[in-house]
Amino acid sequence: MTPQIEAIYRRESRRVLATLIRLLGDFDLAEDALHEAFFVAVERWQQDGVPSNPRAWLVSTGRFKAIDRLRRQARFTPLLQAQADALQAAQWSEQDLEDDRLRLIFTCCHPALAPDAQAALTLREICDLTTEEIARAFLATPTTIAQRIVRAKGKIREAKIPYQVPSRDELPERLDSVLRVVYLVFNEGYSASMGADLTREDLTREAIRLGRLLMELLPEPEVMGLLALMLLHESRRVARTSAGGGLVLLDEQDRGLWDASLIAEGCALVEHALSTRRFGPYCLQAAIAAVHAEAPSAGETDWLQIVGLYDVLLRAVPSPVIELNRAVAVAMRDGPLAGLQGVDGILARGELLDYHLAYSARGEFCRQLGRTEEARAAYEKALLLTQQAPEKHFLERRLTELNQPR
Template sequence: MNENIASQIRDLVNDIYCKESRSIFATLIRLIGDFDLAEEAMHEAFAVAIKQWLRDGIPANPKAWLVSVGRFKAIDTIRRRTRFDASLAELSQHLNTSDTNITEEEDVEDDRLRLIFTCCHPSLSREAQVALTLREVCGLTTEEIASAFLIAPPTLAQRIVRAKAKIRDARIPYQVPEIAELPYRLDTVLQTIYLVFNEGYAASSGTVLTRTELSEEAIRLGRLVVELLPDAEAIGLLAMMLMQESRRTARTSLTGDLILLEDQDRSLWNQAYIAEGRVLVRQALSSLQFGSYTIQAAIAAVHSEATSAEATDWPQIVALYDLLMRAEPSPVVDLNRAVAVAMRDGFLAGLQRIDTILSQGDLADYHLAHAAKADLCRRLGRVTEARESYQRALALVKQEPERRFLEKRLQALNQKDI
């Protein structure tokens, strides 16, 4: 065999693995009904492909070939194990009778959607949903996920093992929900993607402000859901993620320090993401069936249209936050609205609203609430109050870039006071 041809075959197999392995895995789960066995069978199929394609040539439909080989590998594995574990007989029968026709591309796409809904089943905890989605749908390793969420790999691994066991023992169906169930179940999927994106966009703790791999995976999942199930809020969520992610390069300095929105070099914003996001926002809004994700996307779109913080249409931002408070009221949304009010009506008006929010107690341990108050006090010349709020924020913050930012602001205040 010509070494050049052998190299091309290996490159092709590697390329298919990078691009298609998760969709192949999703189809194998449908056929096999077991996460771990499907993963094992998929890897065996790719190993066989390198050898057999070198000998017999590349099949007309490589993906279908890999699924078929994976299924037969799983059957062989189950037959061997059935000798020692009679409980596997039912699975063996299922494998022997399952339909392997995947000639239609949409069948494979449906399998990917089924996998997302399975990983995001509401009977699983939110932590399990996120871990399982990143591991099984996105293909991130246990170590990568554990590192992203700053937990020990064995702890994360056990979380995934327990989630898989619950799916198996509770016989959670591997399917897209019926139409009557879809709104609630889709909401769970979107919430999981939203949580993954938020952790990537602004890490809850650690030494870096953002975790690129998480926000990119969330956007990839968002695109997949929109492609397979173009619900207005799915479109709105994708638009919001693109709009927010467009600012990534401008959000930190070369040394990794935080740069606030008002101080960012807007020429660094990703205009392709912004343009795509605007189209999606309009599409979602035109449906008149949108919710909180679309409203957040609309807020980001208004920011994207301004050449500076001063040029921002703050009345429109406040109006959108009013709408968001009706759609999904929360203290954090109220806090963001208060900051917008400060830009529209003056710092004192914003500070008064933040004081009211803090007095209610819900955000007493939320460092950004105290940081927002400190900033408005600083702008109003209330140095003592600003210092106290910065110190409170510093006691609560868990992320190093934010800590450094707050320390610099506090140091500048102290120097001014001297």
């Protein structure tokens, strides 16, 4: 595959798949059609050149490949002939080419599906994450994730779940799961679960694009909050890595690299959402991000306000991960011993035992307290649990520093 075709695959494959699912009405058939269309493209485009509208070409080719596949299989399953004839009869042209991903998200997040299946299916079908990447996001095994995806597709097929954006009356009750999934997509891009790179810009931009689409569709406070949260985090993405790709902690980042336009947009959305008095967890998380974004320097961060916001957030959404983040904020306000006590309380309850950031935080607090052996054990545990190269290098550097004379 040439670099140009690879770029088209990265840019267009999820759009093409979403449209093929709409046209064909079947996830597996659409996925096979997508792969066959790109296989043909690799052969033909290298000889004939890339068409002026590659997405339309891929959709059209994939559709015909699906029809041919059904007709071949109809020799053994006669009912497939009727399906092939119906698809052939349904006219399609480039004028019908739409961006179908929002429809696909609502299908993947249908309430008939279990919440974990909704997220796994969306990450797989909309964002092209592998089962291994999704498993890291869910702290689950790849086999478990694969089973969830297979069951979700079967449920959509058996229950004849419609491939459409819900009516305006149905939108609010369907929105929570969609927001959760969009945020999971963003998180995978903002802090990749594995690999050589800390971030995946394609995923953060995709999640923000989907957030903007949701804002157009339903400008509710929590939609504003999620979009604001993503924009404020995205504003810092460039500063989170060094020139060599290494991890740069928040208090060490060059704030001159932060994107002022994204910060301004995010803070304005936070203010608007909070003014409605109908805000929820995403708005509160965005408010925390806004406090960070508006601080002129790390030393001038209003940690008292951040801890207060985490207190409100924890009451709204009890979560050990949020509690861990609060412990870090408490450490910044009250010192490393207070932070360590918070982390140890979480681990003592048997929570976050497989979460590398919990041990990384513990290692940092112990290091600051001069408890070298405890710090080393915590960093080593975190190193075993992370699969992301920049985080591994950061932890290895911390371990090396512990071995040097103070």
